[in-house]
Amino acid sequence: MFVFLGGFVDFCPPILMPLDDDAVVLYNQRKKKGAILVIYVLSDIHGHERRFDSILKQINLKSEDTLYVLGDVIDRHPGGIRILRKIMAMPNAKMLLGNHEYMMLQALGCPYEPCDESIDKAMERWYRNGGKVTHDHWKRIRKSLRSEILQYLLALPLNIDIEVSGNTYKLVHGAPIEAYSSDSANPSAIHFAVWKRWGLNDSFSGNDTMIFGHTPTRYYQEGALMKLWYGHRLIGIDCGCGYPEDGIAGQYGRLACLRLDDGAVFYSEEEVNP
Numbered sequence: 001m002f003v004f005l006g007g008f009v010d011f012c013p014p015i016l017m018p019l020d021d022d023a024v025v026l027y028n029q030r031k032k033k034g035a036i037l038v039i040y041v042l043s044d045i046h047g048h049e050r051r052f053d054s055i056l057k058q059i060n061l062k063s064e065d066t067l068y069v070l071g072d073v074i075d076r077h078p079g080g081i082r083i084l085r086k087i088m089a090m091p092n093a094k095m096l097l098g099n100h101e102y103m104m105l106q107a108l109g110c111p112y113e114p115c116d117e118s119i120d121k122a123m124e125r126w127y128r129n130g131g132k133v134t135h136d137h138w139k140r141i142r143k144s145l146r147s148e149i150l151q152y153l154l155a156l157p158l159n160i161d162i163e164v165s166g167n168t169y170k171l172v173h174g175a176p177i178e179a180y181s182s183d184s185a186n187p188s189a190i191h192f193a194v195w196k197r198w199g200l201n202d203s204f205s206g207n208d209t210m211i212f213g214h215t216p217t218r219y220y221q222e223g224a225l226m227k228l229w230y231g232h233r234l235i236g237i238d239c240g241c242g243y244p245e246d247g248i249a250g251q252y253g254r255l256a257c258l259r260l261d262d263g264a265v266f267y268s269e270e271e272v273n274p
């Protein structure tokens with residue numbers, strides 16, 4: 001059974017999600033009664049306000065719903081600080097730390113962990129990864145707001161475990177922190193959690209379904225317009241929102257948002273539709 005909800009909507013394969021006819025009927029019944037707490041997940045907004053607003057308009061978030069944002073709100077496009085402030089002001093939005101927020105904290109001299117790296121080196125890395133637009137805005141905002149934002153970022157979790165309709169999910173930016181081992185290439189567990197990229201053949205050994213951002217799904221599947229990727233108990237949700245409007249080498253990004261209650265997927269509306 002397919003229910004068209006407007007915008008660009010897909011449904012994921014039932015092997016991963018509880019999306020069968022009963023689930024959709026139950027969802028619609030509960031929604032009608034106003035008894036449903038709806039859970040949405042998105043990631044890697046990368047400063048793209050139009051795409052974020054397009055998703056917000058489509059999902060029409062209610063005060064009893066929850067929106068999980070799996071990190072990398074900032075950098076690449078110029079709206080990062082404004083989007084971050086919007087998320088901070090939403091009582092029903094929960095955010096994870098991404099490697100871009102981590103880079104920003106390092107470049108601004110307030111790292112998560114002891115660090116002997118110079119600020120110049122951290123700043124250079126941030127700029128190399130699209131941080132200049134965020135830093136330019138940062139320099140223009142008042143001090144009290146800067147400290148409010150830093151406090152918010154420093155308190156962000158790295159992973160969140162949730163249960164929706166009897167299914168358990170591990171929400172991560174890059175990787176679950178418990179998968180870190182000190183012999184891995186990463187200098188710390190935090191670095192691992194925000195930077196780790198899942199290979200196409202990597203398997204996730206937990207019992208949950210891991211939902212991750214960070215690595216655009218074009219690395220896992222073909223297609224000019226990126227869409228969600230479903231692996232074995234893995235869902236890649238970064239559909240390249242950080243990409244420029246006119247794409248990169250014929251590949252186009254957009255913002256994707258997954259509704260966990262029934263597996264519906266919403267995509268930001270795009271003018272380019274290859």
Ligand SMILES: [Mn+2]
Nearest residue numbers: 072098099214
């Ligand atoms: Mn990332």
